[in-house]
Amino acid sequence: RALLFLAQTPASRWQVLLGKSLAYGSVFSVTNALSLGLACWLFGGFVSLPGYLGLSSASLLVLLGVGNLVSVWVPIPWVGARAAAGGARSAAASAEGGVERPGCGALLIRMLLLQSVPLLLIPVFVLVLGVPLVFGSSWTGTLWLASGAWCAGLYAITTWLAVQRLTRAEERILTMISG
8 A cells, every 4th residue: 555655656766765755854953963962961071062063964865865775675664554454453553563473584684784884974973083193183164074975875875876776666565556
């Protein structure tokens, strides 16, 4: 039913993934800002808060892009009780899980794909934290811009790959269902 709904949606697949990213990004940005603000307040590091927020935002952008790719390549089935069949019987089935859980292989692949996020962020941390230690802070603005461009590029590439995968998978599944 979800695929049928998606096929009838007038929004393109990149708009769906961008909307997903905006929703998650909004929630996690607020959560990150509150958490980092609290930590800076507790440990007296308000001077460092803008830098921490910048690194957190850059990391979140990469995580959202990789998350788009992971959600399309290794989706976790989720069927709501009312969407599946409606009524009390569906509510009981949903309370018991509703769908078969993914196997160990799917969870391992998801975990490995998500573990790529810290690796993809190594250039950001080298540019923003390492380079100023060696060469001074005269290039700080340029390094932040380069780091932002790196993260935006990673988001664009991973989301583009997710859109391509979603489009191919959607066409194949709809052909199987209709045939």
